[in-house]
Amino acid sequence: MKRISKVNWSWDYGKVRSELTYTNGETEVRTNEEKPPTYPSHDIAHFICGFHKEYEWDYQGEYLSSKVAEYNAVFMENLLFFYPKIKDKGWTTNMIAYSIEKHLHWFVVDHYKMEIPGQTLKEWFLKRLEPSVIIQHYPSFHQIQMMEEETPEDDDVRDMKVSLTMDESLDHEDQELYDYLVEMRDILGD
Secondary structure, eight states: OOOEEEEEEEEETTEEEEEEEETTSOEEEEEEOSOOSSOHHHHHHHHHHHHSSSOOOOTTSOHHHHHHHHHHHHHHHHHHHHHHHHHHTOOOHHHHHHHHHHHHHIIIIIISOOSSOHHHHHHHHHHHOOHHHHHHHHHHHHHHHHHHHTSOTTSOTTOOEEEEEEETTOOOOOHHHHHHHHHHHHHHHO
């Protein structure tokens, strides 16, 4: 599995272009002319997984790898989606953990009908979680998430135009996010 070192990404009303640079220096350009069924933040969740050392992240990989990559992206997306709810909405980490567990169970059992048990997938995800990588790229996820949340209710969230660059050389620190990730890893790992 290739690890990402840089991403130049654009979303133009569902037409997606991703220029990926891997840690070995290789580059790849991916384009998708059809509007995906997922929101733009889901792409960012895939990329954050790709910056990790050991996560499956590539949705274009082999059958089983791509399914695990989708699980990882959905898990990442949920972790990061709920983080602002602690401050803004007064949620507790236990409430968030419950919501994440419930959504992941639905994803594994009902939606994606995964061959690998959800408990195994969760253990793999939590074992490989790198809080520093997530912290570094959280601002990109949050930017897209806020744009999605500000989309009027009657509009399609996927009808936006945005671009961003994610780079492993950026240095971002966030002690609150770090504490949240560690606490969630502990709660969800029980």
